[in-house]
Amino acid sequence: MALPSSSFSFASYFAPYFVSLLLLHLVLLSNNSAAKHNGYVGHHGHHRHRAASNASNPRLYRAYLALQAWKHVIYSDPYNFTTNWSGLSVCGYTGVYCAPALDDNKTTVIAGIDLNFADLAGFLPEELGLLTDLALLHLSNNRFCGILPMALSNLTLLYELDLSNNRFVGPFPAVILSLPSIYYLDLRFNDFEGPVPPALFRKGMDAIFLNNNRFTNTISASLAGNSASVLVFANNKFGGCLPPSIADFADTLEELLLTNTSLSGCLPQEVGFLYKLRVLDTSSNNIVGPIPYSLAGLAHLEILNLGHNMMEGIVPAGVCTLPKLTNFTFSYNYFCEEEGICQNLTEKGISYDERENCLPEKPHQRSQKECKAVIEHPVYCSEHLCHRTGTGSFGSTVPFAPAPAPWPKPLPPASSPSPSPSGIS
Structure with a gap:
């Protein structure tokens, strides 16, 4: 049942929220401290960090393994979002955003993935649990299906999770309850069922x-x-x-x-x-x-x-x-x-x-x-x-x-x- 369009704009409502995230990110970096919650910017304030042109550290290499495994189970990519997902330079992949690590500002890591409106079809592999520095995961308006892998429990910095407008099924994904930093959750327009x-x-x-x-x-x-x-x-x-x-x-x-x-x-x-x-x-x-x-x-x-x-x-x-x-x-x-x-x-x-x-x-x-x-x-x-x-x-x-x-x-x-x-x- 689709309801009429709103006089409230989702983007305008949360714009101050994302600005606050950006400020929080800068403060955390200046203090060089580990984050209890996310310090990375949201999708209205992404900053591409291209300092690392290749997998120059173990974290980026683990991210490379994760993204290659994910690309392997994406069966349809009509807009060619993942065409350039090859090679060790993961910070250059479409939809991938890198930043200095919160616990070491000299180490580049993948901080966010934004594939909203990519119309991708596939599922989420267990290897995504290797993206341990991920703070932002936006997958809205795709055709991902199946259930969420329990390996996502490794994403202890994950702050925003948007899985809306996909084809996920099954009971409420219990793995979300194990995410200590989760602050924004969007599961709308899927086929989850049973009790929350x-x-x-x-x-x-x-x-x-x-x-x-x-x-x-x-x-x-x-x-x-x-x-x-x-x-x-x-x-x-x-x-x-x-x-x-x-x-x-x-x-x-x-x-x-x-x-x-x-x-x-x-x-x-x-x-x-x-x-x-x-x-x-x-x-x-x-x-x-x-x-x-x-x-x-x-x-x-x-x-x-x-x-x-x-x-x-x-x-x-x-x-x-x-x-x-x-x-x-x-x-x-x-x-x-x-x-x-x-x-x-x-x-x-x-x-x-x-x-x-x-x-x-x-x-x-x-x-x-x-x-x-x-x-x-x-x-x-x-x-x-x-x-x-x-x-x-x-x-x-x-x-x-x-x-x-x-x-x-x-x-x-x-x-x-x-x-x-x-x-x-």
Whole structure:
């Protein structure tokens, strides 16, 4: 399910992040110290170091062996990215970036590999574990398949791993949990499946993109120890409830995307504790109950998408008057009243979509029959089992109590004028 293009640019969002990496790299080199985390620049600030014209040290020779083994299992290279992958001068290979080693600035090593949009077909060989100085591995938009080799656990400096838009399969790659320096992870648009280990969210990463896979039964109620600013889970089959422990991300989280994840139950009030949040998208799920009043405290929120759920009650004025809100979608629900300025968000310059609700005297609303079925069977979130016990989680099979009467299902999603947050399209 491809979502509309975003008003947020991925590149512009992370540009300051890559500049920071470059500065960090220069500081580490000047101190000639080993890095606990990556010190190499990202793909917006690559510097080619051509000082070594041949494999003049053992590290470059090991890299040569790794890259030759990889070239051997690349079966299709329509743009000739690997044509010049021959000879010992590995720093001249297309997509390969060298730099002084962090522990010895007189020794040249391969610091990054960027093969984004190369349309390569093949798999990742075990020999990639020889690239022990690698801090950056970008393989987005290729046709790599199979599973990740466990030898990648040798890449102790790996900081950014982008495997998005490929054909990788199997369970969540456990080797990622063994990478001590990983800070940015992008696995979106692959065919990974099964549960996501809770340990992933305790690794102190900044950005985690898991969308558009086949993940199920994932995040536990305990999310302590995390520090992510971007979490994108969209277009998977997690199910269950959003746990109140989502509040553990309060000091860091800026984007939370849960689109089309089979999420059910009520939104917990704890979502309103995420005071740095700029993007919240819970659309195309089975969420019930009202909009939490706590959302009125999200002073930085720019995009709020609650569309295509089974929510009900009042659209609170506190949400409509958020100072930075630019886009508010709550279409295809069962809201029956809009408070104050919510009745005319155009006056605030807010793009909004209120179709297919139960709003009196508004066009394009549900029928009285549909609305009556919901009004006669309201959901009381305080009685929702997974929130009352604090055990709710994605993938939970705990039903909410009391069970509501059957409701009309929302209509299939229609094209919406509202932009989608970053990291999905």
